[in-house]
Amino acid sequence: MRDSTEFDVSDTLLGWYDRHAREMPWRIGPVDRLAGVMPDPYRVWLSEVMLQQTTVAAVHDYFVRFTSRWPTVNSLAAAEDGQVMGEWAGLGYYARARNLLKCARVVAFEHDGRFPDNYDALLKLPGIGPYTAAAIAAIAFDRPETVLDGNVERVMARFYDIHAPLPGSKPTLKVKAAALTPARRPGDYAQAVMDLGATICTPKSPACGICPLCSSCSARAADTQAELPRKVTKKPKPTRLGHVYIAQRNDGAMLLERRPDKGLLGGMLGWPGSDWSDTPPECPPFPAQWQEIPGEVRHTFTHFHLILRIWATELPSGSAPNDLIVMDKHQFKPSDLPTVMRKAFDLWRGH
Missing domain, CATH: 1.10.340.30 (Hypothetical protein; domain 2)
Structure with missing residues (x-):
């Protein structure tokens, strides 16, 4: 009731x-x-x-x-x-x-x-x-x-002045x-x-003066709204490293891979590369004259930061090493790549 x-x-x-x-x-x-x-x-x-x-x-x-x-x-x-x-x-x-x-x-x-x-x-x-x-x-x-959701949690924590x-x-x-x-x-x-x-009881500087629940809000009465909701301190995110290999043929085609369905970026198109770890080995997907692109790609996932070194090579037209996907220059769209892979492409293109 x-x-x-x-x-x-x-x-x-x-x-x-x-x-x-x-x-x-x-x-x-x-x-x-x-x-x-x-x-x-x-x-x-x-x-x-x-x-x-x-x-x-x-x-x-x-x-x-x-x-x-x-x-x-x-x-x-x-x-x-x-x-x-x-x-x-x-x-x-x-x-x-x-x-x-x-x-x-x-x-x-x-x-x-x-x-x-x-x-x-x-x-x-x-x-x-x-x-x-x-x-x-x-x-x-x-x-x-x-x-x-997070918005409702914040409203409830403040409305009832819950400090847990x-x-x-x-x-x-x-x-x-x-x-x-x-x-x-x-x-x-x-x-x-x-x-x-989302609009009034916001994480920072809540607009209590125009909130329809202001007169009934326990945190407002106790002047604790800016402190709530409290959260357990998160551990700092670790940083992982990796290598990415971008190969383009003379006819403009790009060589990509489809990532496994399970795991980060599962099922997405991307550049072949190493595992992401503390000390990933260099592991080109096939023998070629690979050159490192100056700079690095930085990206943050939910649980870790990632830094990628980018390697590039050019191949003759018609080359299709290993089981990589050959994407014609008219079919390839950088927008189809996940963000971290698009960052790698942008660094390579800028070079």
């Missing part, structure tokens, strides 16, 4: 959302929603997968391109893996793109192209975890599920978020809390 304070909070936040909801290409705004327009579960799912570990600004153009090229889950399920991975390049966390295709194909071929409408069934789909299942169930199907650090405090924050989730308009409410965290 929700008490009167919880009802007041959710109603206040919904009223604020009705006036200030952000416009996004995947969102059905409160006015249209009130008029009976239902969100497309495909677009909700796609946006939520893209938004993991990424910002709204970074996702916007990717989402528009994806939905222009593959407007339905069935069209995405029928797409070639390489095309999808190429469109994903630059968004990072490439396991998401592989799971995106797996999920699309399960929905298309096992669910007749329709996403399940409840949390438990959504959770069984490839690549969908508790947060994404709750978000789709709430936003697409108006189920009263508790949606807990993340990630250990997640269960407590979820209980608090669940207590505020209304049975009426739960999809709009979930988006309202996320919008509040």
Whole structure:
């Protein structure tokens, strides 16, 4: 049973959302929603997968391109893996793109192209975890599920003045978020809390003076909002090293490889190279006159920093050593490469 304070909070936040909801290409705004327009579960799912570990600004153009090229889950399920991975390049966390295709194909071929409408069934789909299942169930199907992303965690930690650090405090924050989730308009409410965290209850310098929940916020009353949420201090990221080998034929063709499906950049096109470790050996993919390109590529992944040395060579037309992929100069698009491989290409091209 929700008490009167919880009802007041959710109603206040919904009223604020009705006036200030952000416009996004995947969102059905409160006015249209009130008029009976239902969100497309495909677009909700796609946006939520893209938004993991990424910002709204970074996702916007990717989402528009994806939905222009593959407007339905069935069209995405029928797409070639390489095309999808190429469109994903630059968004990072490439396991998401592989799971995106797996999920699309399960929905298309096992669910007749329709996403399940409840949390438990959504959770069984490839690549969908508790947060994404709750978000789709709430936003697409108006189920009263508790949606807990980083924005919501921050709002709850401040609203209830919870000082236990993340990630250990997640269960407590979820209980608090669940207590505020209304049975009426739960999809709009979930988006309202996320919008509040993204635009007002921000990580630094929260705009408490214009927050609709200011008068009820425990951290505001205690003047602790700038300290919350607390987080366990992360260990510094290690640095790994590696070698990359860029070979171009005289006819302009480039020699690339398809990375294994599992692991970082799985399934993506890239330049052949060494393992990434503390002391990687030089290991050219085939004998040639390799020359090191001045400079280095620096890139940061979730768990480590990477520094790459770049080696280059030229080959006669018609050469196709080993099992590398020969990409005609008219077919090769640097934009199809993951970011770190594109950085290597840019360094080579600049030289």
